[in-house]
Amino acid sequence: MEEKIISKEDLLNLCKDVIGNGHTLITPGKTEYAVVKDTSEIVLDTTAKPTKASYKTFVFPKAEPVIYYKRGKNDVQLLDVDVKQKKTVILGAKPCDANSFNILRHLFNWDYKDEFYNVREKQFIVIGLMCKFSDEFCFCTSIGSSPVSDKGADIFLVPVDENNYTLKVVTEKGGVFIKDYEKYLKAGDEAKTKKVTGEVKLPEVAFDSKQVHEWLGTNFENPKWDGVGDLCLSCAQCAFVCPVCHCFDIVDEDYNYTEGRRMKNWDGCQFGHFTLHASGHNPRDIQGKRYRQRINHKFKYYVDKFGEILCTGCGRCSRGCAVSIDIKEIVSNCKD
């Protein structure tokens, strides 16, 4: 399908229809992506800062039960969790966020097909929106993306003028979705789109990810890692706001002596006790080792395993860090 144009007004009408059809609509708010019940809550601003938290909680909830148990007199009954997800549209995902599903999908379909993730992700339509924001923490261009990249989005929007967006269908899923709303679409203008996207200021490339990957392979014992962790408070906020960090903890909870559930909760490798063994030994006992793990996982191990960098360059981790630890700075120093 070639590019189409949709007016701002019609986009809101489309949203009204989406909500009216019983689907869930999610847009970026101030701190996080949130479900909107009314189109008046929608604010699409290409110059807005990325939200403090990402939208991974909608496909990978911060806490969810994986199985329920009930102890009877002679047996234990188990009840599977029925994962349900209504069709959900994310409107206004920044290019850095839009690509998160492409990256996460590998992990949740690797040695085990994670139903909890797959059932949810299948129902999502990601409508990306071009980004005109850039600060000292963004580095999407260093990991192979850009503020105008449509990778990961099912549909991509570019504001071509005061009242109109170019609407580009990127995936088959997006094409199937937009068919119901074709009445809002007019013929597109590719030249105009190219002009607008061409004018976007790209963040400066801070590091060469291939060179970083190579350096990480041979510098596990480099003393540079020692100092890196000194300032970190091990709060793991960086892992929690990251759109692609996916570590989780399994813990059993009971609500009385006979019934309970097994919960799958977010966890972070920066927590001091993340690798604490039952014996008391902790292989990653100091912050430097834990930070080394974070960088290696994101820029080396995940690349080796799945061919994707486990990072979208959104900079949320650095922007939100209470002690201003900048991942871009640390990765840029991963060289001799």
Place this chain on the structure above:
Amino acid sequence: MSEQKWEPKIVAFVCNWCTYTGADLAGTSRLKYPTNVKLIRVMCSGGIDPVFILKAFERGADGILVSGCHPNDCHYNAGNFHARRRWEFFDSLLKFLGIEEGRLQFSWVSASEGKKFVDVVTKVTNDVRAMGQFKAYKDLNDEFTAKFPEPVLNEKEIIMSEEEAK
């Protein structure tokens, strides 16, 4: 099964040396007190951690009583003095957060005050009965609650087959 009228569940954290002994005295004196209360004996009121209170509310308690020795009478000399300050803050915090006044109550009951124990427990039970079930905290629990299917009796548990029952 007949519809049972709701009765409040009261949990009482009582210190071993004074209040628990006072409750014992109430028992030996054959004084009647509401059966709603479940006593949990701790060694000293100073050893009652506020997380016990939260856990009790989480598990369905409608009202909680915390009781210890009178000041200057603590078996461990100062346990109840420490408790006093602690509860001042915890009570103020819970009230601020919206836990109704009267759900968490405190008392000093000595080992010889069997009657007082009965009075205190009766008061708490009546107060909480008037306030109703502690729905707010219970609702926090309802997220992710499973509905298990009715239990199916397996072969060994069926004592009489249906024909034999006729």
Place this chain on the structure above:
Amino acid sequence: MDKLRKYATELLQKGEVAAVIGYQQISEKRTKPIIAKTAEDCTKLVFNEYCLNNLAVYLTKARVKELRRMNGTVLKLAITAKPCDVHSVIALIQENQLKREDVHIISFNCAGVVKDFGMEFDGETLATKCIPCETHKPLYSDAIFGEEKETPKVSDEVLAKIDAIEKMNAGERFEYFKTEFDKCIKCYACRAACPLCYCQRCITDKTIPRWVESSAHSRGNFSWNVVRAFHLSGRCIGCGECERACPMDIPLSLLNRKMVIEAKEAYSYVSGRNLETPTLVGSFDVKDSDELFM
């Protein structure tokens, strides 16, 4: 700034301190902590309205305490602390986590800091913690820098919000706090950023039995926030780092400020002001009120 840097460099060179925990400027409107161990590090030290962090949080960290051991002796640690951060240091000394002679306090005449990095500093953007502040000069210090300035006068929104909440009935208050705590993702950034949350094993890490659940559902969130507010009652000095660190913008200052007010009203006590007084909840008075008890 030069005076500060020169002073810090001298402290290091004279071998009086093992390191200076201070702030460095990383962009026009943002600073970051730095643990200065060399003269070169000291040239980066700054103090201005963008020094938001409470550096006292590092004084209880094992890695930082390790730095004190140098060449067979144990040296002090110097810390550049705003007057409010000095309260944290005093509170830590009151709780026997530090000795007064182990820390060299470099403080400032402070006129307030911004709410968040990247903002222009004026009356509108004054940090909420600075509004009720009464200590523009540090109560304890080994050196004071900076000129005295006027703090912009701003209305106390936190106090106003607390009053508004107290006017609500119990049901409304519970609803309000439940909605706020539901946002919590249990990242524990509030705990990590707090200088007084120094427990090696936090109660929420205890699994047998599980008193405070670590799951981020309504029940777990409510119980965590209540327990943390309670554990800080009578101790919190109001540095606001917990609220700043929270990625979900939960109004933790409401809870902690309420407990500070309670401590003042019920016991005329403010934490971290006097090295000689014992901590509030660690001590007692036989004449404390019995009002709560039947």
